[in-house]
Amino acid sequence: MFNFMKKKTTKTETPQQQAERDSAVDKVLLGYEIGTVSIATMVTGLERDGEALTLDLRLPQDSNPEAIQQELGQLLHPHGITTIHMNVRLPAPEKGSGSSLPKQMPKTTNAMESQPSSGVNNNVSNANNANAEPPITKAAPTQASLAAHPRIRHIIVVASGKGGVGKSTTTVNIALALQKRGNRVGVLDADIYGPSMPTMLGVADVKPQLENEQFVPVDAHGIAMLSIGSLLDGENTPVAWRGPKATGALMQLYNQTNWPQLDYLVIDMPPGTGDIQLTLAQRIPVTGAVIVTTPQHVALLDAQKGIEMFNKTSIPVLGVVENMALHTCSNCNHTEAIFGKGGGEMIAEHYHVPLLGQLPLASGIRAQVDKGEPSVLADDEFANYYINIAKNIETNIDKFAKPVDDKRIF
């Protein structure tokens, strides 16, 4: 028997141990399925403090949180996790069906320490609770019914489950790499929380013009670029743009713009998998999605939610880019996987999507985007990483759409 009563220790972990333990937790969560769905896609929050793991979960109605907690405990114990706190959310039961769950659940969440073998002792909320969430009633995916844009051959969305993983840096370099490979490329910066394309492409001071009530994209090194940032003025903070207003504005940028003939329109999505992302995924005819993640375990779990969202909306996932995969010390040249190992590979394998590339964590990459001359434009030592990702995208994408042949942009 496992002894989950063991007291939490506060031993400090080396970065290597920390990465290995996080990575082991990810693997267990990825591999643990409820029905045929990985529990990783049901995780809404995750925190590890040494040997204690706190999981916020949104489980299906008929699941058994107690059994899940016990089974996860057994799977995670060999990896040094001795305590699991679970906060569980269940959808509201259908009218008249009643619920087998107790009405009042105890506030405490430390099931492993308090009652290892009897009673549901995680924190469960459902329709009996003021925090209950209604069952998800999203409309069915509509990608198949969307008309293709008359001048755009492929639309690629670059997404990440969470912010700060390097999605915009990757987007801008992939766009430039696709262009370098002879494609006509446009970029739509849809990241309402932090539009950065104009700065990264060195055109922050250039405002898009209006012609016959249509936006004319800014010419940034031959890339046709339009950013939601251009629509934000002093009074319109990104916060004010959340929700339907943001999706409306983004749809306007897509529809009411005089996009030139393009081989690729690359869209830098807002981070996350909320309503804005879902609406865009349902209303823009997307050829495929690229998911950017870091090997850090929370980022990986969020990336999985991204993949699930695209699967639900019938958008092919072209692949995963693992950013900040390795760090090479500029003093001693020692290379270390400071955020954990093999996470991108693990997700790619699990979801049967390609790993498009792994990028190093390098101050040079940051310095170049900061000065508006990304690595591919500067043709520095990191450019080839992005060119290879662009090659991989081109190889994959032709399965999903038909070619057009006009070769001019501006």
Ligand SMILES: Nc1ncnc2c1ncn2[C@@H]1O[C@H](COP(=O)(O)OP(=O)(O)OP(=O)(O)O)[C@@H](O)[C@H]1O
């Ligand atoms: N491979 C890398 N090596 C070093 N720094 C990087 C790398 N990728 C991104 N960065 C830096 O990390 C920071 C966050 O990157 P970026 O803005 O691209 O992330 P993001 O996921 O788009 O963030 P947000 O969610 O805010 O839109 C930036 O300062 C960027 O320069």
